[in-house]
Structure formats: structure tokens, C-alpha cells
Amino acid sequence: MLQGFQRIGETFFDPQIIAGVLPELLRVGLPNTLLLAVIATMIGLALGLVIAAGLLAKQAGLRFGCRVYVDLLRGLPHILTVYLIGQGLPLAGLSIFGANTYAYAAFAIGLIESAYMAEIFRAGFQGVERGQVEAARTLGMTRFQTMIEIILPQGIRRVLPPLTGQFILIIKGTALVYLLGLTAAQRDIFSIAQDNSVNNANLSALTAAGLLYLALTVPLTHAVNAWERRMQRGSRPTPKAVA
Amino acid sequence: MLPVPTPSEKAKPDMGVRFENVSKSFGPVDVLKNVSAHMPSGMTTCIIGPSGSGKSTLLRCTNLLERPEQGRIFIEDAEITAPGVNIDALRVRVGMVFQHFHLFAHLSVIENVALALRKVRQMPKEAAEAKAAEHIAAIGLKGFENRRPAELSGGQQQRVAIARALAMEPKVMLFDEATSALDPELVKGVLGIMRELALGGMTMLVVTHEMRFAREVAGQVIFMDQGKIVETGPPAQLFDAPQTPRLRHFLDQVL
Ligand SMILES: Nc1ncnc2c1ncn2[C@@H]1O[C@H](COP(=O)(O)OP(=O)(O)OP(=O)(O)O)[C@@H](O)[C@H]1O
Numbered sequence: 049m050l051q052g053f054q055r056i057g058e059t060f061f062d063p064q065i066i067a068g069v070l071p072e073l074l075r076v077g078l079p080n081t082l083l084l085a086v087i088a089t090m091i092g093l094a095l096g097l098v099i100a101a102g103l104l105a106k107q108a109g110l111r112f113g114c115r116v117y118v119d120l121l122r123g124l125p126h127i128l129t130v131y132l133i134g135q136g137l138p139l140a141g142l143s144i145f146g147a148n149t150y151a152y153a154a155f156a157i158g159l160i161e162s163a164y165m166a167e168i169f170r171a172g173f174q175g176v177e178r179g180q181v182e183a184a185r186t187l188g189m190t191r192f193q194t195m196i197e198i199i200l201p202q203g204i205r206r207v208l209p210p211l212t213g214q215f216i217l218i219i220k221g222t223a224l225v226y227l228l229g230l231t232a233a234q235r236d237i238f239s240i241a242q243d244n245s246v247n248n249a250n251l252s253a254l255t256a257a258g259l260l261y262l263a264l265t266v267p268l269t270h271a272v273n274a275w276e277r278r279m280q281r282g283s284r285p286t287p288k289a290v291a
Numbered sequence: 292m293l294p295v296p297t298p299s300e301k302a303k304p305d306m307g308v309r310f311e312n313v314s315k316s317f318g319p320v321d322v323l324k325n326v327s328a329h330m331p332s333g334m335t336t337c338i339i340g341p342s343g344s345g346k347s348t349l350l351r352c353t354n355l356l357e358r359p360e361q362g363r364i365f366i367e368d369a370e371i372t373a374p375g376v377n378i379d380a381l382r383v384r385v386g387m388v389f390q391h392f393h394l395f396a397h398l399s400v401i402e403n404v405a406l407a408l409r410k411v412r413q414m415p416k417e418a419a420e421a422k423a424a425e426h427i428a429a430i431g432l433k434g435f436e437n438r439r440p441a442e443l444s445g446g447q448q449q450r451v452a453i454a455r456a457l458a459m460e461p462k463v464m465l466f467d468e469a470t471s472a473l474d475p476e477l478v479k480g481v482l483g484i485m486r487e488l489a490l491g492g493m494t495m496l497v498v499t500h501e502m503r504f505a506r507e508v509a510g511q512v513i514f515m516d517q518g519k520i521v522e523t524g525p526p527a528q529l530f531d532a533p534q535t536p537r538l539r540h541f542l543d544q545v546l
């Protein structure tokens with residue numbers, strides 16, 4: 049019993065290994081993870097907005113195409129998509145990023161995220177009260193003016209909390225770049241910890257990585273929750289009829 | 292059945308709103324069946340009838356929120372259902388007030404009223420807000436300019452919605468059950484504003500369940516049932532001497 053605890057302690061919580069790997073995790077891993085998450089988020093936001101517009105389009109064909117895109121990327125295991133894109137594109141002769149695996153990884157994760165973000169955008173913008181859109185049109189505002197003045201400002205408020213929530217998932221999701229193989233300087237938090245744990249035959253580096261992920265994600269999660277609570281109080285919709 | 296207006300009648304100026312053989316369906320449901328009506332300008336026409344009879348659809352056709360499949364609709368001398376009509380320009384001339392107010396939730400009271408003045412009338416911000424402030428004062432909400440809709444009572448929200456429509460200086464005002472979503476003690480204030488507008492000579496189409504308001508304020512009452520206009524006339528005639536069993540039955544239920 050006691051021996052078991054001791055083994056667990058040595059395997060996961062070796063202070064020497066943790067102290068040894070921490071500087072590299074912070075100096076190399078943390079910036080790489082954050083950079084990857086930010087790039088993937090920007091790709092996801094830009095593409096997601098376009099796809100969301102397609103999901104809400106009048107043309108049935110366009111809607112269908114965007115729906116297929118979203119369903120595919122959300123339905124496949126992320127690990128598979130990252131492999132297919134990160135290794136598939138160069139194999140197919142589409143070496144758009146040269147031999148830079150980091151860039152392929154960012155692109156692949158960005159594509160995956162664009163599907164999730166498209167759904168967030170669609171739900172957020174569809175949720176803007178239809179009656180307010182009609183009220184704006186009734187006042188003589190054009191479709192475009194209504195979009196800019198009514199739908200966008202309210203839609204953005206609705207999508208910011210879920211988008212931030214999605215960013216938290218992306219931070220964790222960046223660990224998938226490990227699959228593609230990175231140069232020493234490109235390694236993210238997980239890659240560094242994984243390499244270290246293989247070299248030392250000990251998992252304490254992964255524990256350190258886990259703590260670092262938690263330090264990033266837990267405060268963000270609470271910030272989003274507080275934000276959503278505040279929004280719910282702030283902008284209650286106009287009251288509905290009793291009937 | 293109402294007589295179908297002849298072309299010569301159409302040419303008269305200052306004629307308010309006119310429906311000619313208007314039909315509208317949603318899928319298999321025929322909501323307006325060959326409706327013809329004349330709502331004279333400077334007069335309040337109240338539209339009454341049971342739920343689902345097509346009252347809202349009739350109003351919504353008047354500013355083309357719904358497009359009828361058949362028939363023609365005129366506002367004053369202009370046919371709004373003619374092909375190629377600029378819908379946005381038309382809607383500036385027709386104000387609408389909804390049952391559920393539909394104020395812009397992210398804007399303050401004054402911004403709600405000033406927005407279309409700036410974006411549609413292209414007034415500079417200061418001028419638009421000055422004009423908005425006048426309209427807000429006129430509906431008795433001076434001092435509420437910077438509140439958000441969520442911080443107002445239903446009655447106050449509806450008054451702001453009226454001010455928002457009036458600021459555009461419409462020729463015709465449409466009210467779709469403007470007081471139905473309000474607590475009883477708030478109904479009076481909104482009806483008071485509508486009454487004032489009516490007495491001021493605004494052309495109004497008012498869908499309402501407030502029979503007292505219809506009797507006192509309307510110059511004409513239209514009774515609709517199942518997508519058709521069943522009776523039209525001055526309120527005294529409709530309320531005191533209903534001609535059809537259907538109207539009699541309806542009045543028995545609501546009065
Ligand atoms: N957008 C729509 N799509 C499908 N059906 C509709 C739509 N709008 C209205 N209808 C149908 O048309 C009929 C008439 O609706 P309308 O809203 O004009 O009635 P109403 O007289 O205003 O009723 P109420 O007093 O309940 O408001 C109803 O049967 C309704 O279900």
C-alpha cells in the first residue's frame with residue numbers, strides 16, 4: 049500500500065524532474081502553445097465567419113455545402129484531421145508551408161476550429177430577435193444597414209463568451225501538433241513534456257505540463273462564466289406576452 | 292362583400308390605404324382571401340376579429356413585411372405592390388408598432404429613436420438626437436433618454452416604440468395589438484397616446500382587442516374572419532347593429 053503511493057509519487061511528482069523541465073516549458077513551450085492557439089483561432093474566426101454566412105444564406109446549395117463542411121470537420125476525430133492535413137497536403141504536393149510542420153498544424157487546427165466557430169456564429173446571429181430585424185426594416189433601414197446596426201452588435205455580444213470558451217478548447221487542442229513532429233525550438237508544452245518523459249522514463253514532466261495547462265484554462269473558464277452571468281443580467285430580452 | 296373599387300376611384304388624391312383583391316397564403320393556408328378595403332386618410336380604422344383571422348397579415352402586407360401573391364395595395368396615390376417599387380423608401384412613409392415592442396436591445400432610448408433618423412434620413416447625430424429627444428418628451432418619457440429597453444416597463448417600451456415610428460414622420464401608422472402584451476395598468480397610457488394621434492388626424496390602421504377604444508376613436512371598423520372582411524362600417528353600426536351572425540357571435544364573446 050505505502051509502496052504503491054511511493055511509486056505513484058516517484059512516477060508523477062518527481063520534484064527534480066519537474067524543476068528541471070519547467071524552465072523549458074515556460075520559455076519554449078508556453079509561447080509556442082499560445083502562438084499556435086492564437087493563429088489557429090484567427091484562422092478559425094475568419095473562416096468560421098464566412099462559413100456561418102453560408103449556413104445562413106438564402107441559396108440552398110450554399111447552405112448545404114457549408115453544412116457538409118461543418119459536419120465533416122466536427123464529425124471526424126481531430127487527430128485524424130490533423131494527420132490528413134499536416135501529412136496529406138505535403139504528400140499531395142501542396143507544400144504551401146514548405147517543410148514547416150508547425151504551420152501545417154496551425155492550419156489544420158484552424159480548419160477544425162472554423163467549423164465549431166461557424167456554429168457559434170450561426171447560433172449567435174440567428175438568436176437576434178427576428179422582431180428587431182423587422183422593426184429596423186419597417187423604419188426604412190436596408191438589409192445591409194440592419195445587419196451592421198442591429199444584428200452584428202447584438203450577435204457579437206452573444207458569441208463572445210462561447211468563442212472564448214472555444215479558445216480554451218483550442219489551447220488544449222494544440223497538443224495535437226506533437227503528431228507532426230516539431231523542431232526543438234517549435235515544440236509546444238505537450239511536446240516538450242512528452243519528450244522529457246520518454247527520455248527519463250518518468251511522467252513527472254507531463255504532470256508539470258498539466259499544471260501549466262490548468263493555469264491557463266481554469267482562470268479563463270471562470271472569466272467566461274462570470275462574463276456570461278453578467279450578460280444574462282445586462283441584456284434581458286424584451287418581455288414576452290403572458291399568453 | 293365590399294364593392295371592388297373602380298379605376299376612377301383610384302385616381303383620387305389623399306385616399307389613405309386601399310386594398311384591391313389581395314390574397315396571401317402561407318403554404319397551403321389561405322390567410323387573406325381576395326380582400327378589398329379602403330382605409331381613408333386622416334382616419335383611424337380599427338380591425339377586429341378572432342385569432343387567426345388574418346388581421347396581422349393584413350397590416351404586414353401594408354408595409355410589405357409580407358408580400359401578397361395577388362391583388363394590389365395603394366398608399367395614397369402609389370401602388371406599393373407594383374413591380375420595382377423601392378420598398379425601403381415606401382416603409383419610411385409607414386410606421387409600425389408591434390405587440391412585443393421590438394426595441395433595439397443594445398441601444399439606449401434616445402439611440403432607438405435616433406437610429407433611423409441618422410441612417411435613413413441621413414441626419415447628423417446632433418440633429419437626430421435633438422429630434423429624438425422631442426419625440427421622447429412628447430410621449431412623456433423625458434429623463435429616460437439614456438435607459439436601456441430592459442430597464443423600462445412594457446408600457447414605457449411601447450411608448451418609445453411609438454416615438455421611434457413617429458420620429459420618421461410617417462403618413463400612415465400601423466398598430467398590431469400594441470397593448471396586448473401590457474399589464475392592465477399600463478394599457479391606458481399607450482391608448483392615450485394612440486387616441487391623441489388619432490385626434491390629430493393621423494391615418495391609422497389599428498388591430499386591437501380594446502373594443503372601447505375602437506368605439507370611441509375609430510372612424511371605421513373592419514371585422515375580419517377566416518381571411519375575409521365580413522363587415523365594414525362606422526363603429527356605432529358594427530357594435531350596435533351587427534349585420535352578420537359571425538360578428539354578433541364575436542361581439543358576444545368579447546364584450
Ligand atoms: N409566417 C407565417 N407562416 C405560416 N403561417 C402563418 C404565418 N403568419 C401567419 N400565419 C397563419 O396565418 C393565419 C392568420 O395569421 P394572423 O397572424 O394574420 O392572424 P391574426 O388575426 O393576427 O391573429 P391573432 O389575433 O392571433 O394575432 C394563422 O392561421 C397563422 O397561423
Ligand SMILES: [Mg+2]
Nearest residue numbers: 346347348467
Ligand atoms: Mg395578430
